[in-house]
Amino acid sequence: MRHWFFLVLTFFALETALANPLKHTEMLMVGSTKVIIGFNEYPLQAERSLDLTFNPEGGISNKEGTVQFIRPNGEQWFATKLPRYTRDRSVWGFDNQAFPTEGRWQMKIDINGIQASLPLEVGARPVGPSSSLIIMLALIPILAVFTLAIRAWIRVRPLRHLESRTW
Amino acid sequence: MTNTMVQNNFSKLEWQRFEQIGAWAVLLGVFTTLFGLSWDVQWHTDVGPDTFWTLPHIFVYTGAALTGAAALTVVLLCTFAKEQRRAGWIPVFGFFYAPIGFIVSGFGAFGFLLFGLFDQYWHLIFGFDVTISSPPHLGLILSDVLSMVGCALIFVRGNKTQTIGISIATALALAFSLPFMIAIFADFGLDLPLLGLQALLIPLGMLFVVSSTRQPYAALLMTVVLVAFRWLCELIFPSITLAYADSLGLSLRDFASNQPELPMLIPVLSPIAGLVVMGLLMFWKARKLSVLAGVLLSGTIAAPLLYLDSSLIPIQGETALLLIPFTLVGALSAWLGWQLGVVARRSNADINSLEQVNA
Numbered sequence: 001m002r003h004w005f006f007l008v009l010t011f012f013a014l015e016t017a018l019a020n021p022l023k024h025t026e027m028l029m030v031g032s033t034k035v036i037i038g039f040n041e042y043p044l045q046a047e048r049s050l051d052l053t054f055n056p057e058g059g060i061s062n063k064e065g066t067v068q069f070i071r072p073n074g075e076q077w078f079a080t081k082l083p084r085y086t087r088d089r090s091v092w093g094f095d096n097q098a099f100p101t102e103g104r105w106q107m108k109i110d111i112n113g114i115q116a117s118l119p120l121e122v123g124a125r126p127v128g129p130s131s132s133l134i135i136m137l138a139l140i141p142i143l144a145v146f147t148l149a150i151r152a153w154i155r156v157r158p159l160r161h162l163e164s165r166t167w
Numbered sequence: 168m169t170n171t172m173v174q175n176n177f178s179k180l181e182w183q184r185f186e187q188i189g190a191w192a193v194l195l196g197v198f199t200t201l202f203g204l205s206w207d208v209q210w211h212t213d214v215g216p217d218t219f220w221t222l223p224h225i226f227v228y229t230g231a232a233l234t235g236a237a238a239l240t241v242v243l244l245c246t247f248a249k250e251q252r253r254a255g256w257i258p259v260f261g262f263f264y265a266p267i268g269f270i271v272s273g274f275g276a277f278g279f280l281l282f283g284l285f286d287q288y289w290h291l292i293f294g295f296d297v298t299i300s301s302p303p304h305l306g307l308i309l310s311d312v313l314s315m316v317g318c319a320l321i322f323v324r325g326n327k328t329q330t331i332g333i334s335i336a337t338a339l340a341l342a343f344s345l346p347f348m349i350a351i352f353a354d355f356g357l358d359l360p361l362l363g364l365q366a367l368l369i370p371l372g373m374l375f376v377v378s379s380t381r382q383p384y385a386a387l388l389m390t391v392v393l394v395a396f397r398w399l400c401e402l403i404f405p406s407i408t409l410a411y412a413d414s415l416g417l418s419l420r421d422f423a424s425n426q427p428e429l430p431m432l433i434p435v436l437s438p439i440a441g442l443v444v445m446g447l448l449m450f451w452k453a454r455k456l457s458v459l460a461g462v463l464l465s466g467t468i469a470a471p472l473l474y475l476d477s478s479l480i481p482i483q484g485e486t487a488l489l490l491i492p493f494t495l496v497g498a499l500s501a502w503l504g505w506q507l508g509v510v511a512r513r514s515n516a517d518i519n520s521l522e523q524v525n526a
Contacts, residue, residue, distance in 0.1 A: 041294065049294030051216075083421035086216055095216040096295050128292035131302050134285075138306030141278050141313040148271065148316075149507065158509040165459070167381065167452040 031114035046102040046125040053093035072103025190321045192237035199230030213423035231279040238273030254517035272317025278310030300354040315340035325516030330380040338392035346429035366470040366493035371504035378508020383448035390441030400430035436476045440469040462505045470497020
């Protein structure tokens with residue numbers, strides 16, 4: 001029994017450990033610090049999730065970093081303190097993030113108070129099922145609930161029923 | 168004649184026992200899926216990264232498979248037991264005959280597993296996005312709502328409605344719908360409906376169980392089970408998340424709270440609202456006062472009580488004004504819950520009578 005448990009865990013561990021290797025890196029100078037930015041999906045595509053890593057020269061200890069993503073229309077998408085990457089705690093990074101729209105994004109990085117910016121070209125969404133079509137299909141179960149309730153309501157007519165007015 | 172009656176009575180007992188096992192198996196499946204989904208959200212938020220083969224996903228899909236298998240077994244056995252056919256069973260595709268609760272929860276589980284398969288295809292194209300409101304995730308969530316509605320209906324049997332079963336099933340449906348709908352609405356930036364959801368859903372659930380069982384204590388029982396689910400998650404999720412992450416060589420993300428994010432959206436003081444509604448309805452019933460007034464008053468009092476613990480928003484200063492529309496929502500949803508209870512109760516009134524007896 002115990003063997004089976006560990007076998008199953010090992011299987012899960014192996015599956016989880018199959019982290020996608022980096023497909024592309026960019027180098028950015030933040031002041032005098034060289035930062036290697038890694039992408040495990042490249043070229044970037046809208047709605048396609050990827051892992052992003054930030055590896056500053058000399059490691060991340062004694063450094064504090066923040067990142068800000070600016071949409072192509074100039075609005076901020078989100079800004080956050082850089083967390084350590086889940087698959088490699090020696091660098092900063094995000095897993096499973098997807099840029100929601102295509103266009104020229106800006107990524108602003110701040111390390112120990114010094115800022116630098118990197119433009120990111122995000123291409124079109126991958127060819128796949130349309131989101132609105134799938135959302136319409138996804139609504140079928142909840143429409144079934146409402147249809148069921150309305151049909152039963154019309155059949156029973158609860159307001160005319162004695163049970164509606166009695167305890 | 169006597170022989171037939173004995174045979175029928177005996178068979179009826181057998182059938183009730185068999186349906187009962189099916190009912191609790193569906194409920195166990197629904198609970199397992201809810202447990203897995205609630206854990207899965209915390210896993211992504213606090214540890215990640217995502218793959219299909221995670222333990223929370225195993226709970227999610229095992230639960231759906233159990234719900235589907237139990238519902239399908241009951242539907243098939245009912246379909247082929249023509250001599251046992253009950254007046255309350257409904258036909259599907261002109262071939263299947265079964266109690267409506269099993270049919271609905273079966274369709275919900277089938278939809279859930281289909282959207283689960285589709286979700287894997289989606290992940291192949293778009294990667295392992297961890298957005299709760301991705302199109303296939305919406306399909307999964309709404310299919311599960313269908314399963315849960317079906318599960319609650321299984322326990323409604325006219326005058327013999329099972330108070331414990333329907334209270335647990337309704338509580339689980341709320342423990343799922345409330346936090347997940349809040350999360351989806353938040354993703355779409357719909358703030359006001361998001362804030363009004365607990366005033367809408369909890370009084371509706373409380374009065375639905377009281378109306379379908381005619382037992383005021385069902386309101387308290389339902390709210391206690393609802394909060395018990397939150398407590399269960401708060402009690403065990405942090406430790407199982409850490410243990411599972413550790414076994415995979417992973418650790419908590421930086422800035423992770425290691426708290427069950429979604430179950431913690433269940434108002435922790437709901438049983439106070441349940442207790443007040445129970446007391447009020449018992450008093451109203453004992454004095455034979457107006458049902459309509461009692462039901463509306465229950466919702467009016469229960470809705471603001473649900474915001475006391477500030478689990479969603481701190482109700483003070485200007486935001487306290489929101490309690491006025493929320494109270495109105497609570498009164499109307501209590502009324503709706505009561506009427507839906509009557510609808511469910513009357514629709515399933517003949518569930519235990521043999522078809523030929525009623526014909």
